[in-house]
Amino acid sequence: MRSRGKGVDKKSGRIFHSVILCLLLTWTMPLCVQAAAKGEDTLPPHLIQSVTQQELYEGMVALGMLQCPVLKVSDCEKAFENVKECVVRVNMGNAYGSGIVWEMTEESVIVATNRHVLDYWQETDSFLYFQQGHYMDAHIVGVSGKYDVGFLSVDNGQFTYDELEELRSIAMDQSVYEQLDSGDEMFCVGAGPGPEVGELLFHKAKLEERARYIEEFGTKMLYGYGFARTGMSGGGIFDGYGHLIGMVTGGTLQNEVAGVPLPAIVEAYQEIVCCQTE
Numbered sequence: 001m002r003s004r005g006k007g008v009d010k011k012s013g014r015i016f017h018s019v020i021l022c023l024l025l026t027w028t029m030p031l032c033v034q035a036a037a038k039g040e041d042t043l044p045p046h047l048i049q050s051v052t053q054q055e056l057y058e059g060m061v062a063l064g065m066l067q068c069p070v071l072k073v074s075d076c077e078k079a080f081e082n083v084k085e086c087v088v089r090v091n092m093g094n095a096y097g098s099g100i101v102w103e104m105t106e107e108s109v110i111v112a113t114n115r116h117v118l119d120y121w122q123e124t125d126s127f128l129y130f131q132q133g134h135y136m137d138a139h140i141v142g143v144s145g146k147y148d149v150g151f152l153s154v155d156n157g158q159f160t161y162d163e164l165e166e167l168r169s170i171a172m173d174q175s176v177y178e179q180l181d182s183g184d185e186m187f188c189v190g191a192g193p194g195p196e197v198g199e200l201l202f203h204k205a206k207l208e209e210r211a212r213y214i215e216e217f218g219t220k221m222l223y224g225y226g227f228a229r230t231g232m233s234g235g236g237i238f239d240g241y242g243h244l245i246g247m248v249t250g251g252t253l254q255n256e257v258a259g260v261p262l263p264a265i266v267e268a269y270q271e272i273v274c275c276q277t278e
Contacts, residue, residue, distance in 0.1 A: 053162075057164055057165060058106050066104050066165065067169050068083055070082070070243055071242055074185060079242035085168045086168050087099070087190065087191070088191075090111075090126070090128060091128070091129060091197065092120040092121055092125070097120075097232075098232055098233060098248065099234045100112050100170050100234070100236045100247070102269065103169055104167060105156075107156055108153045109164075110269075113149075113150055113247075114148050114149065115144060115147070115148045116148055116233065117150070117234045123137070126138075131198065134159070138153060139153055140152055141272060142273070144268035144272060146219070148249055148260055149264065151268075151273055171243050176239065177210065177262045177263065180239065182208055185207075186226070187240075188201075188238075189248075190232025201229060203228070205225060207223075208225060209223045210223075211261055219264070220261065221250075222237060222261045224257055225255055225257070228258075234247060235248040237257075
C-alpha cells in the first residue's frame with residue numbers, strides 16, 4: 001500500500017500520516033377551460049402532455065430531490081445509513097481511495113476526492129465504484145493547487161435514468177459548518193480495506209477545531225479525535241445530522257483525524273468545475 005509520507009506538527013510533536021491509498025415526478029396536464037356560450041352544451045378538450053425520463057430526472061436535480069436527506073435529531077449511526085450511498089470507492093490499479101458524490105447535473109455526476117488520491121489516477125485502469133453496485137469510468141476535471149482536493153466527472157450516459165435516480169449527492173450547508181463547536185459529534189466514512197469494493201468504514205469522532213492550522217498540509221484543516229484508516233482519504237466527514245463538514249485527509253497514531261474543511265472544498269469546486277462550465 002502506498003504512503004504519502006509523514007509530516008510533523010511542530011507545536012505538538014505529533015506525526016500526521018496521510019490516510020491514503022494502498023420532479024418531482026411532474027407531468028403537466030394543462031387544463032383548457034372554455035367559456036361555453038350561453039345555451040351551448042360544450043365540454044373542454046381532454047389534453048395530456050407527457051414527459052420523458054430525461055425530463056423527469058432533470059426536474060429532480062433542479063428541485064434537489066436527489067440530495068441525501070438529513071436528520072432532525074443528531075444520531076451518527078442513523079445519519080450513516082443515509083450518507084453511505086454518497087460515498088464511492090476510487091480504484092486505481094493496486095491502489096484505492098475514497099470519494100463523495102458532490103453534485104449531480106444534467107450531464108454528469110461530479111465526485112470530489114483528495115488531490116493526493118488522484119496522483120495515482122490512470123484512466124486506463126482506474127474506475128469508480130458506487131454503493132448502488134455500479135462500476136463507472138471517469139475523468140479528472142481538475143485539482144486544486146491550494147487545497148488537497150480534486151474532482152472527477154462521470155458522464156451520465158453510462159447510467160440509465162432509473163439508475164441516476166437511485167444516486168444521492170451529499171447534503172452541505174456552510175451555515176451549519178460555521179456553527180460547529182468543539183466537542184460536537186461527527187463521523188468519518190470511507191472505503192474499506194482490501195479487495196471488497198462494497199465495504200465502507202464508519203468511525204465516530206469528536207470535533208476539536210473546525211479550522212486548525214496543520215503544518216504538513218500548509219493550511220487550516222478540520223481537526224478532531226477519531227479514526228482515519230488507509231483507503232479513507234477522499235471520504236466524507238459528517239456531523240451527526242448527515243451534513244458534510246469536511247473530507248477525510250489524514251490521521252495520526254494518536255487517533256487524531258484531519259480533513260479538508262467544507263468551505264475549502266466549495267472554493268476549490270467553484271474555481272475548478274464551475275469556471276469550466278461558464
